[in-house]
Amino acid sequence: MPELTCTVPVPKTPQELEQAVKQYIVNDLRGDELLCQWQAIRDASLNQDFCVPTDSDLVAGEDSY
Known part of the structure; x- marks a missing residue:
């Protein structure tokens, strides 16, 4: 099967x-x-960084209970 060459950004x-x-x-x-x-849509979806954790996103550990 020939390889597909795409030029879609x-x-x-x-x-x-x-x-x-x-x-x-x-x-x-x-x-x-x-x-x-x-x-292209699949690759873009996989490359997205939708969730960049910040210090305020941390979940408290056992020591906080």
Whole structure:
């Protein structure tokens, strides 16, 4: 099976990702274009850092009880 070469840019920010998903839903994509768009959205989703812990996010340990 030949390897698929995609030139679709991978979204970097949550806003770009959201826009890419909206475009994916409304466009009538087929074949390689469909797969390339899906892969770009998947890769962007996996690369997002939605939760960056801060000092205020820490959960108290046993010593606090």
